[in-house]
Amino acid sequence: MADDWRARGGPIAVLTGAGISTDSGIPDFRGPQGVWTKNPIAELTANYRDYLANPGLRERSWAARRDNPAWRAERNAGHRALVDLERSGRSVRILTQNIDRLHQKAGSSARKVLELHGNMFEVVCVRCGARGAMRETLDRVAAGEPDPPCRECGGILKSATVMFGQALDEDVIAHAALYARASEIFLAVGTSLRVHPVAGLCEVAVEAGVALVIVNNEPTPYDGLATEVVREPISEALLRIVAELIAVG
Numbered sequence: 001m002a003d004d005w006r007a008r009g010g011p012i013a014v015l016t017g018a019g020i021s022t023d024s025g026i027p028d029f030r031g032p033q034g035v036w037t038k039n040p041i042a043e044l045t046a047n048y049r050d051y052l053a054n055p056g057l058r059e060r061s062w063a064a065r066r067d068n069p070a071w072r073a074e075r076n077a078g079h080r081a082l083v084d085l086e087r088s089g090r091s092v093r094i095l096t097q098n099i100d101r102l103h104q105k106a107g108s109s110a111r112k113v114l115e116l117h118g119n120m121f122e123v124v125c126v127r128c129g130a131r132g133a134m135r136e137t138l139d140r141v142a143a144g145e146p147d148p149p150c151r152e153c154g155g156i157l158k159s160a161t162v163m164f165g166q167a168l169d170e171d172v173i174a175h176a177a178l179y180a181r182a183s184e185i186f187l188a189v190g191t192s193l194r195v196h197p198v199a200g201l202c203e204v205a206v207e208a209g210v211a212l213v214i215v216n217n218e219p220t221p222y223d224g225l226a227t228e229v230v231r232e233p234i235s236e237a238l239l240r241i242v243a244e245l246i247a248v249g
């Protein structure tokens with residue numbers, strides 16, 4: 001059985017995608033119940049160029065942000081398993097594609113969590129880069145500003161997330177690659193591994209001799225590179241894997 005990766009000591013990098021948050025009631029994007037599968041129009045609100053060009057789309061985006069299930073979502077057993085792993089003394093870095101901050105809510109150290117696609121609890125001005133709290137901006141929407149402009153410069157505001165058509169923060173992706181290379185185990189959890197450059201982190205890890213373990217309900221383009229592919233439900237799989245890793249020490 002190819003399970004000797006569990007015996008590897010050393011740092012673990014965990015890449016997480018939407019699949020780890022579905023047990024918290026946050027739908028994923030491309031799965032059978034995914035937001036974009038059920039409502040292709042919703043994907044447009046995530047496209048940066050359209051967002052800049054279309055005030056009506058921005059108004060719908062603010063409404064969608066207000067209604068985002070992440071405001072009410074609670075951490076789940078999968079998030080907690082990763083907290084247990086960190087607290088066992090193991091070096092754990094979480095590289096997340098999620099914008100819901102549930103890893104931090106669950107108790108993972110904020111400095112150990114790299115938000116690859118930003119987060120939905122802040123806003124940023126596309127012109128001057130000023131940042132603010134999403135909640136305050138949504139209060140402005142509720143008070144009658146359908147598309148509130150930046151208070152510093154009047155520019156367009158958006159959530160502090162990476163939309164389609166927008167490049168990832170170079171510093172963030174460079175750090176992610178560094179953690180991928182420096183780990184002994186690279187665990188990819190609940191991500192379809194179809195969005196680049198994040199998906200490419202799997203290759204970065206494998207080329208550095210890191211054991212790639214993929215936990216996902218659906219096949220991914222990187223399954224062939226993986227030391228092990230796990231198809232169990234994500235929370236259950238993480239509970240089991242973390243228990244095994246802690247037992248090995």
Ligand SMILES: [Zn+2]
Nearest residue numbers: 125128150153
């Ligand atoms: Zn501004």
